[in-house]
Amino acid sequence: MVRAISACGRFRAVAAVTTGVVEALRRRHNSTPVATAALGRAMTGAFLLGSELKGGQRLMIQILGSGPLRELFVEATPDGEGRGYVRHPQVDLPVEGGKIQVGKAVGGNGSLTVLKDLGLKEPYRGVVPITSGEIGKDLAYYLTVSEQVPSAVALGVYVEPDLSVGAAGGYLVQTLPGATEEEIGMVEANIRTMPLPTELIRMGREAREILLLALQGYELRFLGEQALRFRCRCSRHRLTSVLIALGAGEIEGMMLERGGIDVTCEFCRRTYHFSREALQAILRKASGRGA
Numbered sequence: 599m600v601r602a603i604s605a606c607g608r609f610r611a612v613a614a615v616t617t618g619v620v621e622a623l624r625r626r627h628n629s630t631p632v633a634t635a636a637l638g639r640a641m642t643g644a645f646l647l648g649s650e651l652k653g654g655q656r657l658m659i660q661i662l663g664s665g666p667l668r669e670l671f672v673e674a675t676p677d678g679e680g681r682g683y684v685r686h687p688q689v690d691l692p693v694e695g696g697k698i699q700v701g702k703a704v705g706g707n708g709s710l711t712v713l714k715d716l717g718l719k720e721p722y723r724g725v726v727p728i729t730s731g732e733i734g735k736d737l738a739y740y741l742t743v744s745e746q747v748p749s750a751v752a753l754g755v756y757v758e759p760d761l762s763v764g765a766a767g768g769y770l771v772q773t774l775p776g777a778t779e780e781e782i783g784m785v786e787a788n789i790r791t792m793p794l795p796t797e798l799i800r801m802g803r804e805a806r807e808i809l810l811l812a813l814q815g816y817e818l819r820f821l822g823e824q825a826l827r828f829r830c831r832c833s834r835h836r837l838t839s840v841l842i843a844l845g846a847g848e849i850e851g852m853m854l855e856r857g858g859i860d861v862t863c864e865f866c867r868r869t870y871h872f873s874r875e876a877l878q879a880i881l882r883k884a885s886g887r888g889a
């Protein structure tokens with residue numbers, strides 16, 4: 599991922615090649631092409647929007663749609679760590695006109711919520727209705743309307759015939775105060791005539807080259823590069839806290855299961871086993887807290 603600002607200070611842009619991260623998500627969730635494409639677009643969007651945050655902060659996007667995928671949830675840090683899940687990774691829709699039907703799978707109705715954990719007591723939260731379900735356009739709408747920064751977002755995922763991710767990535771261009779109609783028109787024309795992000799990535803273009811195309815005609819100042827990777831923050835300790843939060847009644851119910859229970863992390867599908875003895879210890883801790 600690379601960030602840049604035009605030397606005139608009127609345009610800001612960030613581009614990301616996320617092929618490896620999206621392929622890691624696909625493997626973990628064993629998702630169909632349309633679920634992979636939706637999850638990959640959302641993941642790429644979270645990296646792009648999260649690029650402005652500081653170390654230790656996190657950006658999350660939740661999309662609740664009327665389509666069969668139901669929910670997408672992705673999380674990214676400015677240090678380049680991302681994770682996410684789709685509620686129904688097995689949903690499959692036929693390709694129409696050579697295009698994966700992300701808009702249909704997400705659905706045209708619903709909400710898109712951006713959460714920013716800035717280390718304050720409450721996270722920042724912005725919600726907009728879904729406009730197309732294509733995710734890129736929805737994020738552009740969110741940035742333009744909710745954050746009031748006119749923005750263009752292009753996101754794409756190319757799925758190979760063997761279902762693996764051949765290319766994934768995208769870019770975000772934002773207009774800053776002071777840009778004239780003519781300057782904005784020039785950038786819009788650049789974006790309109792550019793190949794799709796997946797086409798560029800399949801041609802071997804890197805994030806920096808994508809930015810040079812999007813802001814062609816402007817001198818750019820590059821603000822830094824960030825390697826991206828899939829990483830889940832789950833741990834046995836975190837899941838123990840989740841169990842404690844469920845309450846003594848729930849934990850007692852689980853103890854009735856022979857041999858304990860398995861808890862699977864939604865983000866990475868890793869399974870943690872809690873034996874009866876482990877649950878008993880958690881119950882003691884939970885009741886100790888309640889007393």
Ligand code: ZN
Pocket residue numbers: 830831832833863864865866867868
């Ligand atoms: Zn996990």
